[in-house]
Amino acid sequence: MKLIMAIINNDDSTAVADKLMAEGFYATRLATTGGYLKAGNTTFIVGIQDDKVDQVLGIIKENSQQRTQIIPAADSSFGGNLFSSTPVEVKVGGATVFVLDIEHFEKC
Ligand code: 2BA
Secondary structure (H helix, E strand, O other): OEEEEEEEEHHHHHHHHHHHHHOOOOOEEEEEEOOOOOOEEEEEEEEEOHHHHHHHHHHHHHHOOOEEEEEOOOOOOOOOOOOOOOOEEEEEOOEEEEEEEOOOOOOO
């Protein structure tokens, strides 16, 4: 069994959740915050059998877009150490995905 942890842009999270539910997967959505931009994102945790990993990754990829985000000039609130005289462009996403082995699973 595997646990997929996928960090997804908030704007894509409803589409990802809807598709996961439609294809019969259980998923939990956590409201999370990126360490660098300090902006909200959504982390999905999905427990699945090994042979379903590709299907779930496909859903995440199909519904997560890469975006360009502009960080305003001289705004130290983004990343804490970022001081720039011109706005900085950062590419965010589609999704950041971790696939972990599950040692034990049960519902008690
Ligand atoms: P943030 O940490 O807010 O990062 C937003 C975007 O800023 C990143 O997009 C990346 O393009 C850039 N970025 C992040 N850290 C940077 C750094 N130290 N120097 C330069 N640029 C940096 P993504 O890579 O698509 O990441 C989107 C979100 O996924 C991240 O939001 C974070 O919440 C999560 N994430 C990404 N990689 C991770 C990792 N290795 N471990 C845990 N969370 C991760």
